[in-house]
Amino acid sequence: MKLLKYVTVLLVCLCVFTSCNNLEKKEDTANFKESYKGKKPNIIFLLTDDLGYGELGSFGQKEIRTPFLDSLASVGKRFTDFYAGTSVCSPSRAVLMTGLHTGHVNIRGNKGDVNGKWDRVALKKSEKTIGEMLQNTGYQTAMIGKWHLGVPEDTSTWAKGRGFDYAVQEQWGKDVNGREIDERVHWVNNNQDSIFYNYNKHKCLDEFRTNFALDYLDKKSNEKPFFLYMSYRTPHAHELFLSETDLYADRIEEWPEIERRHAARITMLDAQVKRLFNKLKASGELENTLIVFSSDNGPTGENHHDYKFFNSSGDLKGYKRDVYEGGVRVPMFAYWKNKIAEGTTTNHPATFYDIMPTFAEVAETTSPNKTDGISILPELLDQGNQQKHDFLYFEIQVGRSVKGFRQATRFGNWKAVRMGDNYHTELYDLSVDLYEKNDVSKQHPELVEKANEILKRESVKNLHFPYSGGVFK
Secondary structure, X not given: OHHHHHHHHHHHHHHHHHHHHHHHHHHHHHHHHHOOOOOXXXXXXXXXXXXXXXXXXHHOOOOOOOHHHHHHHHOOEEEOOEEOOOOOHHHHHHHHHHOOOOOOOOOOOOOEEEOOEEEOOOOOOOOOOHHHHHHOOOOEEEEEEOOOOOEOOEHHHOHHHOOOOEEEEEOOEEOOOOOEEXXXXXXXXXXXXXXEOOOOOOOEHHHHHHHHHHHHHHHOOOOOOEEEEEEEEEEOOOHHHEOOOXXXXXXXXXXXXXXXXXXXXXXXXXXXXXXXXHHHHHHOOHHHEEEEEEEOOOXXXXXXXXXXXOOOOOOOOOOOOOOOHHHHEOOEEEEOOOOOOOOEEEOOOEEHHHXXXXXXXXXXXXXXXXXXXXOOHHHHOOOOOOOOXXXXXXXXXXXXXXXXXXXXXXXXXXXXXXXXXXXXXXXXXXXXXXXXXXXXXXXXXXXXXXXXXXXXXXXXXXXXXOOOOOOOO
């Protein structure tokens, strides 16, 4: 009888605790909604191309000047443990747009097997994008810059056909008639007679793109909220998209030209973000706008650029196309005036596939896909009830060979990395070995087994990527 009484009291206490927790969450949500009576919040996602974890001053950079981005990070919230979708452009952006990790989304590498040809793979139409989600809940949606989630011959796979009312994108490859597309042309709403990037008129490609964004902010309706996905090209190592500049002229003797230009691109991007921010401020839209800044993967080592020259990975191991921390951990901060506490930092592990459910909660809707993500809005607003992932998952296919198939998972402070061609799962304790120098897999066979279970389970077989599903003996 005493045991029964004890159990009854325990259950009552549990119910009261749960009710209080639910009530607290409802109050947090109610307070959040109360703070923006009327029009729902605007949302801007600023995405850089190949910006490493250590390439902003606010994330430890010592040489490259990023004064505006650093000041914006200082009045927002920095995420120290934030991860891109994976370590190369297309699949990482696919994760961002769909809320599905790379073991579930259709795109697992920049190219895959398409009827025997190694070529671009598009998102499935069933994989709904953030643009489609917000468009369907009443948002005006715009995408400017690099899309990289479609195929050149099918414009229905381009941004305009995937949830963006207004789309300005570069495109390359061959069109439906087999003609080569000039990637300097920016297609406005899929219109072939679009605008050519003029090297002599614009200092950099991102100045050109920012002009479109400013024009969009002038012409959009003020009656509806907007979502702007601003996809920059910086600091991707294609030199042809930068005119000569005297930035870092004092380092001409000290720095190789390729490195001076690399630094200049990042500093010029900083100025473009400032232009966009000032436009929002002048229009009165700033207080009702959530701004998130990040990068699609770790730093590049392409076109003779040395990613170690500026310590672009921030001492982390690896770079673009690696699934070590340097390839997937990226800078991220969020700014929302009077809602996100100024000058705050969090080590909450979050990733690209958390962005869709986060924006869904901001917009008071639900994710259209069975997302792998978790909304990080509670963490952004310091609500104190942030749910955590049991694990994070990354996958990539680089080229056709098994050597190019790579997987990784982080669970707690443990990080497991597996290369497709060596049948060995490396294990690192990030709490004491952030730079992944000491493989402790032999000392922790039970953790390796746990990691392998995740790696096997989370990689769903995909016909375009022959080693998806994992490579295990």
